[in-house]
Amino acid sequence: PLKYTYDSLQLRIGLDKTYTRNDSFTVFIDYVSMPDKIKGASTGSMAITSHKGLFFINPDGTDSSKPRELWTQGETQDNSCWFPTIDRPDQRMTEDIFITADKQDRTLSNGALVSSKVNPGGTHTDHWVMNLTIPPYLVTMAVGPFAVIHDTWRGRDVDYFIDSSYAKYARDIFGRTPQMIELFSNLLHFPYAWNKYDQVIVHDFITGAMENCTATTHGDFIQKTRRELIDEPLDNQEDIISHELFHHWFGDLVTCESWSNISLNESFATYGEYLWREYKYGRDEADRLMQDNFKQYMGGGMGGGMTKDHDLVDFYYHDREDLFDLISYQKGGTILHMLRTVVGDSAFFKSLHLYLETYKFSPVEVPMLRMSFEKITGTDLNWFFNEWFYNKGYPxxxxxxxxxxxxxxxxxxxxxxxxxxxxxxxxxxxxxxxxxxxxxxxxxxxxxxxxxxxxxxxxxxxxxxxxxxxxxxxxxxxxxMTVAERVFQYRHGNTYIDRYDALTHLASHTDDTAALATMISGMRDKFWFLRRLAVEKLTSDSATPACKTMFTKLISDPNPLVRAEALSALGRLKDKSMMRYYEQALKDSSSAVVEEALAGIGKIDSAKALSDASQMENTDDEGLILGIASIYARYGSDANLDFFLHKSRKMTGYQQIFFLAAYGAYLQHCSPQAINKGLDVIINWNKNGDNNYVKYYAKYYLQQLQSAMQDRASELQTKVNDLKAKNPSDPSITGLQSQLDEAGAVQKRIGDVLNK
Ligand SMILES: [Zn+2]
Known part of the structure; x- marks a missing residue:
């Protein structure tokens, strides 16, 4: 054996002699990986909470809320925590993996499952082979008791690995995947290069999703029932699916040579979302994504902190993980769309084809992309790339x-x-x-x-x-622009953004007849999002009888989010005659609609809202649970505590954050005894929440509760003091004093948790 040194992150091997670049040699490494013992494994940014590459979820099976699973996450350089490799994006490798797992578990890895052998003792060993080269960060394993739903594209396997309880919804979640593969293959004139395309949903995933080659990993937040999917916006579901798939050309087939060039992966994948929306749902829905991306880039966002502006190709980053930001994704996607407009559709897709054909299975840098575009268009594009790729800011x-x-x-x-x-x-x-x-x-x-x-x-x-x-x-x-120009813009503008800008502007000029008429036309716009916008912008002050007539019409709009918004607008009018519409809407297939119906009922008759909500408690639908929770948050009492305690156990991942918002508000107007009982959930999530965001919000709501208790205590104290001043033996003092003590005790308990 050769001599080596190893410090848990780096393996240095002393070779037997000096080798030149013309020699080749093979090193055989016999190893056991222990990801939990890696130096600094527990540190990480908010976006990726841990850098140890390989994760065991619920390993001893004691947590009944989730299955026992194993999964990996390699990007950026974490796969070397579980197998020795030159962990850089400019490397490429083939692979052979043997995975031994329990009988009931399915395994998933890159490439093809070439054999599966049953072992004595109830295990089986699966052999996965990837014959085409990929960078080390795309190597993956996933093991768990998944249900596997089979689909195909041009005869190749397209399988969905999912919790068995969601197997019946697998096609609702993933069913458009073969169409997406077909679209991207056609647009790029470059058929999907790999042998199969699998997607797996895992629990407690540390990032949103990961384009592991032929075996994309998704966080469990996309695992939804058919009913839940009705209200789910594209950016929480399909955009993620198209994004990871588009990486199979941009990222997996051609790979950023260094993390500085991450734009060649992420800006493209973000643009893949646009292309799918444009094809499947039309230009308006696609442009809305572009608008969202632009707003997010301008506004900062992502974990609350403004991304520091930097060149799209950034050679001077502090931490490579920081490059996975609003600039590489949102801004980069917008830049590619501009490039498409500058060169035209035909040249754009031909250039991408040439780029893929020339550099497939190799690392790429931005000049290679530019030269592909220059070759097709016959024009110099340094000006474009210099100002958008090698520059920051915007005009x-x-x-x-x-x-x-x-x-x-x-x-x-x-x-x-x-x-x-x-x-x-x-x-x-x-x-x-x-x-x-x-x-x-x-x-x-x-x-x-x-x-x-x-x-x-x-x-x-x-x-x-x-x-x-x-x-x-x-x-x-x-x-x-004048009101007349805005009205003209709404009627004649080329794009969704014209209509959006016009309506947004005209909403504050509804005293103008033409402006109001345009807002009312907006409620008939062909695009659901603008119908909803027009309703939302017409506040109770500006809502005329004609508006109200439109609101009642839109209660039966084909789009559930428009129906919900129309109900919300009617709710603002607090009109008792609307009760029958709300009651009708309680039966809607969309939870967002039911939630608004409950809210509308609450504004007219809070006791009825509470009783309607309590009749729906027996549901597993996340949206509906949150709808009921928000009614209890507004009008509820100690009596509703059991609902929260019971449902809190079903909340996982990001659901916990939404649940916390209602729960925190609810507890604020409970008795100190109820708060004391209810605190356990928040204290537990503050410590053991499913992700760092949950922990962060749990802490926030603890602080909110603490200050609410403080206010209540000082109010009570004033009352007690006043009574004592008037008559020290007033009989109501004892009762108030004991409430005061309880409030103080709760306050102290929260304080102890927060100070820990
Ligand atoms: Zn991506």
Whole structure:
């Protein structure tokens, strides 16, 4: 055997002689992995709570709330915690894995299951082989008592590994996967490269999902019943499925050469979500994703802290895990969409095809992507890549126009007003449509200076100057538009974002007849999200009888979230005559609708809401449980404590956070005795919550309760003091004093937990 040193993270092997780059050699390593003994295994960022690569969940089977499982998470460099490898994204490897597991357990790994052997003693050994090369961070194992639901794409296996209690919903959750594989294969002119595509749902996963090659791992938050899926937004379900799948081209087939180039994985996977939405649900639904991404990038988000702005290709990061942020995902996806608009659809997908074909099964850097685009388009694209990939920030544009009646010219002024000490001056082509007298003129202008002036000959003052007609520029726009222009924008704009911006703006001008009429048209928009937006924006002040008529119509909208919003709008009106609609809605298939119906009933008759809610208690539906919880949070009493204690046991993962919000509010108006009894759940989650976010929120609600108890105690103290001053032997003092003592005891108990 060769001599080696090992420090739990790095293995150094002394070879028998000096080797040159022309030699090759094989090293055989006999090892046992002990991920829990890795140095620093328990430290990690909020997004990935542990860096030990291999995880045993409920290993001794004592936790009845989840199955016994094993799974791995390699990205970024954690797989070397359980097998020796050169753990870098620029490496590629094939693999052979033998997994021995109990009889009732299924195993999953990369590539093909080539054999399965039954052993004496009730175990079986599965042999998985991956013949195509992948980077080490994509190697995976998952073991558990999964149900496996079989599907196919062009004759290849597409299987869904899921908790057996959810087996009947596997197709509701994953059923669009073969269609997605078909779409991406066609768009890229590059058929899915791998032998099969499996997806597995595991418990207590430390990140959202992971594109392990041919065997994607998902957190259990996407495991939902058919009823729960009715209300689930795409970004919690299908976007994740399309994202991980698109990685099988961008990430798995061509892989970022270093973490600095992570954009070549994550920006693309984020854009995969767009492509699927665009194909399956249309441009509006896709553009809504782009808008969300842009807002998230602008707003910070992700775990509460603003991501520090950095170049998309960042060579100067502090911690490689920090690169998995709003810039690599949200901003990067938006940049790819801009690139598509700059070069056009045909060139965009041809360039991606060339890039994949040229660099498949190898590490890639951003210049390779640029050169693929340049080869197809025959044009230099350094300007685009330099300002978006090798740069940070975004342009802030001030846009104004004026029309000269004498010369019949329109002057358009566009100023870049971003702080140029922090941001670059950007260069970009912008499409502009000029609408006048029923005609539309299309122009493209280039913006590259701080002050840009464009003039157009126009026979008459334009009805609307549509700047950035596809609404793709990643920028902040300061553009003064009149109500008439906004109305025009809603009716003629090319995109969902035009209609969204118009409605958002017009909502504060409903004293204007045309504005109000447009808001009412908004409630008939072809896109459900805008119907919902229009309802939401029409507050009780601005809601006219015509609005109210629309609200009642929208109670039977095909989209459940529109129905829920319409009920919520009616709820704001607190109109007793609406009771029959709420009662009808209690039978809706959507829990969001039922929740709003309960809330509406509560506003008119809280006792009825409590009794309606209590009749629904016997449900496992997460949305419905939360709906009932929010009624109890508002109107409930000590009597509802058992509901919370009972349902808390069914809450896992992120559900615990939503549950906590209602529970924390509920406890605040319970008696000190009930609070004392109810505290156990929050104290337990503060310590043992399913993830760090749960622990964080549990602590937050403990603090809230503590300050509520403090307020109550000082209120009681004042009362006691007043009574004592008037008559020291007042008989009600004893009762108040004992309440005061109990409040103090609860306060102290919370204090002890928080100070620990
Ligand atoms: Zn990803």
């Amino acid at each position: 802030s544009l001030q846009i104004a126009h004026s029309y000269n009646n004498d010369t019949h010219t329109l002057t358009l002024n566009v100023n870049q007003v971003q702080d140029l000490t922090q941001n670059a001056l950007f260069r970009m082509p912008v499409r502009i449509n000029l609408y006048n007298g029923g005609k539309k003129e299309e122009h493209t202008v280039w913006i590259g200076k701080t002050k840009n002036v464009f003039t157009f000959n126009l026979p008459q003052r334009p009805d609307w100057v549509d700047f950035d007609t596809d609404k793709v520029l990643l920028c902040v726009k300061d553009e003064d």
